[in-house]
Amino acid sequence: xxxxxxxxxTLRRLFLTLFLRxxxxxxGKKEKAPTSLHQKLxxxxxxxxxxxxxVLVFLRQPLFGYAAYLHSMTFVFIGMFVASxxxxxLFCREEADILLHRPITPKALLWAKVRVMVEVSLxxxxxxxxxxxxxxxxxxxxxxxxxxVHVVSTALLALFxxxxxxxxxxxxxxxxxRERLESLMTLTQMLVAIAFVLAGQLPxxxxxxxxxxxxxxWWVALIPPAWFAGLDDALAGQASLASWRLxxxxxxxxxxxxxxxxxxxxEGYQQGLQTMNETxxxxxxxxxxxxxxxxxxxLPPLSWWLRDPVTRASFLMTIRYxxxxxxxxxxxxxxxxxxxxxxxxxxxxxxxKPSGSLAAAAMAATLGLLPIVVQTxxxxxxxxxxxxxxxxxxxxxxxSLYDGCQRAVVFMLVLPILSILAVVAGLSRGDPTLWMLxxxxxxxxxxxxxxxxxxxWVPPLSQPLDESKSVxxxxxxxxxxxxxxxxxxxxxxARHLGVITGFLLVEMGVVxxxxxxxxxxxxxxxxxxxxx
Amino acid sequence: xxxxxxxxxxxxxxxxxxxLEFYVPAGQIVxxxxxxxxxxxxxxxxxxxMLAPTSGTATLCGHDLLTEPIEVKRKVGFVPESGAxxxxxxxxxYLEMVAALxxxxxxxxxxxxxxxxxxxxxxxxxxxxxxxxxxxKGMRRKVVITSGLLHNPPLVFFDEPLDxxxxxxxxxxxxxLQSLARDGHTIVYSSHILDVVERVCxxxxxxxxxxxxxxxxxxxLVVSHGSGTLERLFTQVTGGGELERRAEDFAKTFxx
Numbered sequence: 001x002x003x004x005x006x007x008x009x010t011l012r013r014l015f016l017t018l019f020l021r022x023x024x025x026x027x028g029k030k031e032k033a034p035t036s037l038h039q040k041l042x043x044x045x046x047x048x049x050x051x052x053x054x055v056l057v058f059l060r061q062p063l064f065g066y067a068a069y070l071h072s073m074t075f076v077f078i079g080m081f082v083a084s085x086x087x088x089x090l091f092c093r094e095e096a097d098i099l100l101h102r103p104i105t106p107k108a109l110l111w112a113k114v115r116v117m118v119e120v121s122l123x124x125x126x127x128x129x130x131x132x133x134x135x136x137x138x139x140x141x142x143x144x145x146x147x148x149v150h151v152v153s154t155a156l157l158a159l160f161x162x163x164x165x166x167x168x169x170x171x172x173x174x175x176x177x178r179e180r181l182e183s184l185m186t187l188t189q190m191l192v193a194i195a196f197v198l199a200g201q202l203p204x205x206x207x208x209x210x211x212x213x214x215x216x217x218w219w220v221a222l223i224p225p226a227w228f229a230g231l232d233d234a235l236a237g238q239a240s241l242a243s244w245r246l247x248x249x250x251x252x253x254x255x256x257x258x259x260x261x262x263x264x265x266x267e268g269y270q271q272g273l274q275t276m277n278e279t280x281x282x283x284x285x286x287x288x289x290x291x292x293x294x295x296x297x298x299l300p301p302l303s304w305w306l307r308d309p310v311t312r313a314s315f316l317m318t319i320r321y322x323x324x325x326x327x328x329x330x331x332x333x334x335x336x337x338x339x340x341x342x343x344x345x346x347x348x349x350x351x352x353k354p355s356g357s358l359a360a361a362a363m364a365a366t367l368g369l370l371p372i373v374v375q376t377x378x379x380x381x382x383x384x385x386x387x388x389x390x391x392x393x394x395x396x397x398x399x400s401l402y403d404g405c406q407r408a409v410v411f412m413l414v415l416p417i418l419s420i421l422a423v424v425a426g427l428s429r430g431d432p433t434l435w436m437l438x439x440x441x442x443x444x445x446x447x448x449x450x451x452x453x454x455x456x457w458v459p460p461l462s463q464p465l466d467e468s469k470s471v472x473x474x475x476x477x478x479x480x481x482x483x484x485x486x487x488x489x490x491x492x493x494a495r496h497l498g499v500i501t502g503f504l505l506v507e508m509g510v511v512x513x514x515x516x517x518x519x520x521x522x523x524x525x526x527x528x529x530x531x532x
Numbered sequence: 533x534x535x536x537x538x539x540x541x542x543x544x545x546x547x548x549x550x551x552l553e554f555y556v557p558a559g560q561i562v563x564x565x566x567x568x569x570x571x572x573x574x575x576x577x578x579x580x581x582m583l584a585p586t587s588g589t590a591t592l593c594g595h596d597l598l599t600e601p602i603e604v605k606r607k608v609g610f611v612p613e614s615g616a617x618x619x620x621x622x623x624x625x626y627l628e629m630v631a632a633l634x635x636x637x638x639x640x641x642x643x644x645x646x647x648x649x650x651x652x653x654x655x656x657x658x659x660x661x662x663x664x665x666x667x668x669k670g671m672r673r674k675v676v677i678t679s680g681l682l683h684n685p686p687l688v689f690f691d692e693p694l695d696x697x698x699x700x701x702x703x704x705x706x707x708x709l710q711s712l713a714r715d716g717h718t719i720v721y722s723s724h725i726l727d728v729v730e731r732v733c734x735x736x737x738x739x740x741x742x743x744x745x746x747x748x749x750x751x752x753l754v755v756s757h758g759s760g761t762l763e764r765l766f767t768q769v770t771g772g773g774e775l776e777r778r779a780e781d782f783a784k785t786f787x788x
Contacts (some may be wrong), residue, residue: 007632007633010633013629014629017620017625018620018621021621095616096616097612100582101580101582101608101610102605102630103602103603103605103634104605105602274582274583
């Protein structure tokens with residue numbers, strides 16, 4: 001960063017630097033410490049670029065369908081990125097003491113942050129669309145025109161997406177007031193994440209309609225990515241009246257969203273920041289929450305399950321953070337939203353279709369990942385330095401603390417989500433034999449929570465937040481996902497071969513052995529190397 | 533220079549600052565004292581535009597806090613208690629960023645930063661290469677103090693500024709405050725270290741539960757209340773009189 005007297009440029013450069021370096025690296029010298037996010041970004045862009053090749057399958061389709069596919073996937077990717085990072089970026093509590101007393105307007109601050117989010121969104125979009133653009137350039141009649149128009153429409157899509165997320169936050173602020181903003185943020189972010197996942201189902205609709213979707217279908221106007229595909233079609237494709245209508249819609253809605261988010265509602269942003277800065281004089285933990293939690297924990301079966309006092313203390317601390325801590329909630333619950341929605345979509349899509357078994361296996365695979373995803377998220381916290389207290393305690397290693405955290409995840413998140421999905425699946429009155437396909441994923445859950453991913457077996461909330469964005473952790477989770485998908489594939493194969501019962505028995509045996517081995521290793525593991 | 537007009541802040545039903553009203557002329561060092569939760573930090577955050585008052589307002593350097601917030605921020609310096617910084621910037625990057633926000637040209641900013649470095653005995657190499665996340669508490673505090681004074685504000689608020697500073701740096705800092713006041717800068721100094729306040733400040737304001745309890749010159753207040761020291765006066769007016777006896781009783785619970 002170099003000094004420049006333009007506050008807007010300074011803020012933009014500041015937030016871009018913070019995005020690339022992370023907000024709280026472990027220290028050290030400038031050129032050494034913050035490489036992880038750079039690496040992660042590079043790998044993420046490469047991954048997106050590789051994913052973009054899938055779109056070439058649809059190259060022979062009419063331009064509208066092709067552009068709609070590109071835009072829907074871009075919409076999901078950008079939407080998930082903006083939704084997952086916006087809470088942390090827009091309402092960073094620590095930032096108040098640094099910036100709120102400086103002579104900058106809330107609008108300038110908001111615009112600088114959003115500009116960086118849009119900029120990074122465009123990098124992601126650019127990487128994903130690269131193969132599609134090249135394919136379009138060579139295969140389409142007006143290839144060059146398509147490339148130019150698609151780049152513009154993608155930029156508009158990125159602006160629209162970021163604008164939508166900011167607008168949702170600011171509307172919540174306006175409608176529900178400053179006092180309730182903090183509790184609403186998690187719910188808002190979850191709903192936004194779910195909305196993006198659902199909107200991204202356009203490719204599935206296109207597939208189920210054999211890709212003969214045209215701009216003239218009435219329902220297409222309900223799906224945002226189709227508006228931007230209409231812009232592509234109007235300027236580089238058929239230029240039908242329906243395409244022009246969608247194109248006009250894309251321009252009007254983007255302009256309206258931008259005006260609302262960054263113009264009309266931006267003044268309320270300062271109120272939000274000030275709310276984050278307020279130290280509530282006397283905050284009750286949760287109304288009657290503490291006694292209730294203590295009562296539950298002191299009664300069987302939880303009192304049997306949590307006999308060890310260290311495990312119980314870690315269990316209680318994890319649950320309190322999952323209920324109270326804004327940063328933990330903002331990271332955990334929106335991440336869980338797709339895990340709740342995707343299995344339902346898989347399951348409902350699979351009803352009465354030959355692909356039903358694959359859908360069920362995919363659901364099981366997704367569920368199997370749940371404990372380790374949450375457990376990995378819970379390793380990190382803004383308050384990681386407070387975990388020194390665990391090392392000062394007379395404990396040989398982090399085993400009991402990790403164990404308590406894992407039990408809290410199962411009790412607080414895994415069991416409720418499984419219950420919800422069971423109710424949904426039960427109401428759907430589907431093929432009961434599909435349920436057998438869910439079992440392998442569920443049987444694996446006790447073991448997946450014990451896998452030493454992320455920084456390994458560490459106490460909960462003991463690692464800096466930016467470490468959660470490391471390349472290693474990203475690769476580990478992708479590896480776990482592939483393993484989980486492999487399990488799903490094996491289940492389908494076992495069912496096809498008629499050996500599902502045998503498969504389940506073998507899996508149970510493997511899981512039992514792995515469970516015993518992992519738990520023994522966990523309780524023997526020493527303290528990991530200290531941070532900083 | 534600083535005039536509070538019935539400044540009030542409520543957090544829900546709790547009144548954090550209750551109609552605070554006082555005037556500080558230019559060139560004065562005012563100690564803002566009070567027990568934990570008295571409303572000192574909330575008052576400072578309102579005066580620096582970080583919190584919106586529930587009612588009332590203040591005039592700072594001739595500008596109204598509510599109607600001219602940006603002008604107020606330009607004229608005011610603030611060193612917050614938290615010492616929060618962007619840890620993934622180097623000290624130099626951070627200070628240059630702050631300078632830019634006040635419209636200080638980069639060359640002038642660099643010269644000013646070097647002057648602060650010399651005063652605080654900090655090396656330029658450390659400042660330009662090491663990320664703030666790797667600084668000691670004292671070094672970080674020096675950077676935060678520098679960031680509050682970089683734009684030469686006529687009115688400065690300090691919230692526990694000595695926290696983390698070593699003895700030499702603290703002595704230098706106290707001398708700096710007195711020199712600044714002689715040159716016409718107005719300083720509001722919030723702290724729990726009462727002997728420092730007694731030595732440095734021309735005037736003390738003691739608040740509790742958001743209300744003004746005492747306002748005057750330290751020596752005059754001590755004499756008029758027959759307290760002997762500012763510390764005794766403070767415990768006397770804020771209800772801490774029985775602390776020594778309570779400490780003795782509590783110490784007995786440690787006996788084996």
